Amino acid sequence: MSDLTIKKAQLLVDEWIKTYGVRYFNELTNMTILTEEVGELARIVARTYGEQSFKDSDKGKNIADEMADILWVLICMANQMDIDLSTAFTKNIEKKTKRDNKRHKENEKLKLL
16 A cells, blocks of 8 residues: 555545445535644654653554545545546646745745854
8 A cells, every 4th residue: 555646545535435435524524633633643742852851651653644634634625526636646746846946945044044
């Protein structure tokens, strides 16, 4: 599964929901779950790279798994909203390239490093 495309991921999540889940949670519930998952990632990043120490409840959690949880919920939301993430992501890269093709290279703050 190392060559997993976004399109295939969307199909796998949909298959899983239809096989093991009863249905997709509604959009508002999934938005709340997405926010919760981002918070869990932030907590682990803060403890791994920041100055806070790990609590016992944080042990055993890892950044990759937390990112995958976020991706899962995002894919669920895209599926239920009938959004092709491959197309959306391609358009987003094109937008950023057009808008920012010189901005970062000319940013004096980035040159300080």
